[in-house]
Amino acid sequence: MSSGGVICVFMDSLVTIDDASLSRFVRNILQAAGVPPRRAELVSDSLVSASLRGVDSHGVHLLPHYMSQIRKGNIDVGTDGRIISESGSCLLYDGEHGFGQCVSAVCCGHAARLARGHGTGMVVARNSNHFGAAAFWAQRISAEGMIGIVMCNASPSVPPWQGRDGRIGTNPLCVSVPSTDTGGWLLDMATTTVALNRIVKAAANGEPCVPAGWATDSDGVPTTDTQVALRGLLMPLGGYKGSGLGLMIEVLCAVLSGGAMSTEVGGLHNLERSMNTSQMFLAIDVTRFVSAQEFQSRMERLIRTVKSARPAPGYNEVLVAGDPEWRSEASRRANGIPIDGALRERLRVLACDSGVEIPDSLRRHP
Ligand SMILES: NC(=O)c1ccc[n+]([C@@H]2O[C@H](COP(=O)([O-])OP(=O)(O)OC[C@H]3O[C@@H](n4cnc5c(N)ncnc54)[C@H](O)[C@@H]3O)[C@@H](O)[C@H]2O)c1
Numbered sequence: 453m454s455s456g457g458v459i460c461v462f463m464d465s466l467v468t469i470d471d472a473s474l475s476r477f478v479r480n481i482l483q484a485a486g487v488p489p490r491r492a493e494l495v496s497d498s499l500v501s502a503s504l505r506g507v508d509s510h511g512v513h514l515l516p517h518y519m520s521q522i523r524k525g526n527i528d529v530g531t532d533g534r535i536i537s538e539s540g541s542c543l544l545y546d547g548e549h550g551f552g553q554c555v556s557a558v559c560c561g562h563a564a565r566l567a568r569g570h571g572t573g574m575v576v577a578r579n580s581n582h583f584g585a586a587a588f589w590a591q592r593i594s595a596e597g598m599i600g601i602v603m604c605n606a607s608p609s610v611p612p613w614q615g616r617d618g619r620i621g622t623n624p625l626c627v628s629v630p631s632t633d634t635g636g637w638l639l640d641m642a643t644t645t646v647a648l649n650r651i652v653k654a655a656a657n658g659e660p661c662v663p664a665g666w667a668t669d670s671d672g673v674p675t676t677d678t679q680v681a682l683r684g685l686l687m688p689l690g691g692y693k694g695s696g697l698g699l700m701i702e703v704l705c706a707v708l709s710g711g712a713m714s715t716e717v718g719g720l721h722n723l724e725r726s727m728n729t730s731q732m733f734l735a736i737d738v739t740r741f742v743s744a745q746e747f748q749s750r751m752e753r754l755i756r757t758v759k760s761a762r763p764a765p766g767y768n769e770v771l772v773a774g775d776p777e778w779r780s781e782a783s784r785r786a787n788g789i790p791i792d793g794a795l796r797e798r799l800r801v802l803a804c805d806s807g808v809e810i811p812d813s814l815r816r817h818p
Pocket residue numbers: 507509510582583584585586587604605606622623624625626638639640641642643644645646647648650771772773774775776777
């Protein structure tokens with residue numbers, strides 16, 4: 453099979469690729485679709501960062517979906533959005549259906565700027581698109597020495613507690629603190645048991661079952677069948693509490709921004725309409741409360757204290773949020789990012805369609 457002069461070879465085994473080569477490949481695919489170089493680099497950085505951190509559901513796995521959204525005209529690759537209003541430490545932004553990553557980068561910059569002047573800065577954006585893993589954006593804010601809190605709404609794939617129809621998204625919540633010597637606490641989680649893309653990825657990999665507690669069928673009956681789960685609904689995290697958190701995020705993102713809410717929100721897997729996602733970026737300047745050094749030493753003490761708990765039976769250590777991803781990042785930077793057969797085939801098709809050369813490591817058998 454070949455296209456655009458590129459020789460395409462079908463392979464179905466797991467391979468690894470270094471992050472620089474993968475970034476280059478993703479950038480090239482995006483640029484071939486007309487995405488300007490700076491924007492292509494930003495989107496690529498966010499996807500490869502998630503792949504490095506082991507958050508595969510929100511890594512390069514998303515590229516084929518982004519490409520479908522671009523082709524359908526749901527993502528406007530020519531805009532970063534615009535400010536609607538600014539008042540004190542609050543800023544309202546219109547993403548104008550640009551890449552979620554491009555909108556988020558601008559919004560994070562404004563949130564940090566406002567926090568430098570006011571102690572806190574809060575930006576809410578409407579008419580945005582999928583921004584990948586929330587951690588990439590909260591980390592941008594915490595890299596400025598501030599606490600970064602980022603949330604977004606998503607397609608209504610989650611029934612409210614005691615309901616059987618999707619009304620809330622997987623609405624992620626991320627909190628990142630200025631990094632500490634202990635690796636940094638970084639909480640990044642969907643408000644469902646798992647993010648939707650974990651099920652999409654399980655299906656793409658041909659896994660017949662997902663764990664109990666992840667999903668229900670379309671009638672609200674719990675299921676472990678991957679295909680049924682794919683057509684069904686996601687379970688809110690911890691029952692009515694997750695349902696409440698998801699709704700809180702809808703309030704902070706969509707009610708405040710004037711953006712699409714609940715069933716008005718499109719989805720990455722729905723090409724029939726724009727996503728119309730709303731996002732919230734909050735920056736808190738810790739030095740308005742304690743010195744940067746004191747914040748750091750108190751964070752380290754807190755994490756040490758938490759980790760001093762004896763491990764429960766079946767475990768040999770206590771972790772805090774962020775630990776699994778830091779470890780994955782260190783390992784994948786050294787040993788490469790694993791790309792499974794299903795993803796490799798999808799990347800191969802994208803490369804063929806775009807006339808982009810496939811990196812050697814995605815061609816070779818291990
Ligand atoms: N853009 C969107 O629309 C959207 C929607 C939903 C989720 N997401 C993203 O999906 C990604 C995955 O979300 P998820 O909920 O499946 O993540 P997850 O369940 O893998 O991890 C959630 C959090 O738990 C922490 N954690 C994991 N194991 C731990 C342990 N043993 N001890 C202590 N902490 C531990 C992780 O560090 C992480 O901070 C996130 O990056 C999120 O931003 C994006």
